Amino acid sequence: MTHGWAEPLLGEEIRRIAVVGAGYVGLPTAAVLSSRGHFVTVAERDKERYQNLRDGLSSNVEQGLDELLNESMAAGRLKVVNSAAAAVVDAEFVFLCVETPQNEDGSADLSFVTGAAMEIGPKLATGTIIVNKSTVPMGTVGLIEQVIGRPDIVVVSNPEFLREGSAIADSFNPDRIVVGASDREAAAQVAKLFCNFQSPVVITDATTSELIKYASNAFLATKLTFVNAMASLCEVVGASADDLVLGIGYDKRIGFEFLHPGPGWGGSCLPKDTAALVAIAKSAGFDAEIVRAAIDGNQEHMKRVADKIRVAVGGEIRGSTIGVLGLTFKANTEDRRNSPSISITQRLVDMGAVVKAYDPSVSSTSAEATDLAHLTVCNSPYEAMKNTNAIAILTEWPMFRELDFVRVRESVATPVIIDARNILDVETLKRLGFSYSSVGRQ
Secondary structure, rough: OOOOOOOOOOOOOOEEEEEEEOOOHHHHHHHHHHHHEEEEEEEOOHHHHHHHOOOOOOOOOOOHHHHHHHHHHOOEEEEOOOOOOOOOOOOOOEEEOOOOEEOOOOOOOHHHHHHHHHHHHHOOOOOOOOEEEEOOOOOOHHHHHHOOOOOOEEEOOOOOOOOOOOOOHHHHOOOOEEEEEHHHHHHHHHHHHHHHOOOEEEOOHHHHHHHHHHHHHHHHHHHHHHHHHHHHHHHOOOOOOHHHHHHHHOOOOOOOOOOOOOOOOOOOOOOHHHHHHHHHHOOOOOOOOHHHHHHHHHHHHHHHHHHHHHHHOOOOOOOEEEEEEEEOOOOOOOOOOOOHHHHHHHHHHHHOOOEEEOOOOOHHHHHHHHOOOEEEOOOOOOHHOOOOOOEEEEOOOOOHHHOOOOHHHHOOOEEEEOOOOOOHHHHHHHHHEEEEEEEOOO
């Protein structure tokens, strides 16, 4: 398996590293650093996740992650403990990769960050560099320094820019490495841990580093809201969203990334980080109006998609059965947090529809999950589409392109497809007798 760097590392010093938190950020970080030859100890207090990691299994759907974990554990470079205090003993670098959930006002809850800092503070060796990788508001590096209260410890900010489902590839080939600290030498040492000699390195102050993370996600969310709004406009004026994307995406100032119409944006980062940025700006006396507009526009777009499904079944959806393909917020992840699919299916149920759904990352045994209580989880896409009045594709899993729609056509009550991800071939479906609608396509 080629990771992008040689093993062992030539001409680089092997480091002792602790990673606190084995979630979507912590675990890929630990896996990649250990694969580079460093000795890494991961602290995870969740009992189930801890035991899975001890057995060489992760709870994250990330290509290559389990292989890296097992390679490093077998080589003795990676171990897992259930205590942050135990993990940091003798560590030269300590990465904080803990949760920062959203408060009711949209701000970030820093209790996990401060709790971890209090736990590890007395156990740190002199000269340890604490690297905050959790997404936090400006000033958190100073807060961690205050909580630890030790002048012999340096705290730096190192925001992550990992995409769920491709976190390993992103870690080996980052677009950029951002480190913020008042101690430039400490910042350079952190950057060196990740540098592949090709990625740009931005070393700045801690406040700017913390803001870069929020600004990046706010920009991407705004871009998604914009392209969905333009796709909706295409429907109104009779234009083609596919061609519109080509026409503006070839502009190098705009590009094609995050320029694909869909049912809306969600996940663990964009909703939380945009809300946090609005709250941060408000507390500083600034109105982040454009970010608020992106959030509001996204909510309106999800309403439009639900309404598109209602219209497709004739206008009265009460009593109709809708087959939904896709529940995660995007393909190649098991994450349903703030998923547009969950939001849209809930709206359909609130309008009186019955929803059956299939997602390759979800089994019928997951039906007890709170976010799935409003629908029936099926074990196959064909089961989800059988005897339905409409089919809605809400997540872009590649397998949905390969389905046997001849078989589907024979099993549905009404041949109606709403392709909110624009992944299916329009002409093929129409030839089979389906009524087809999408987001901005003619």
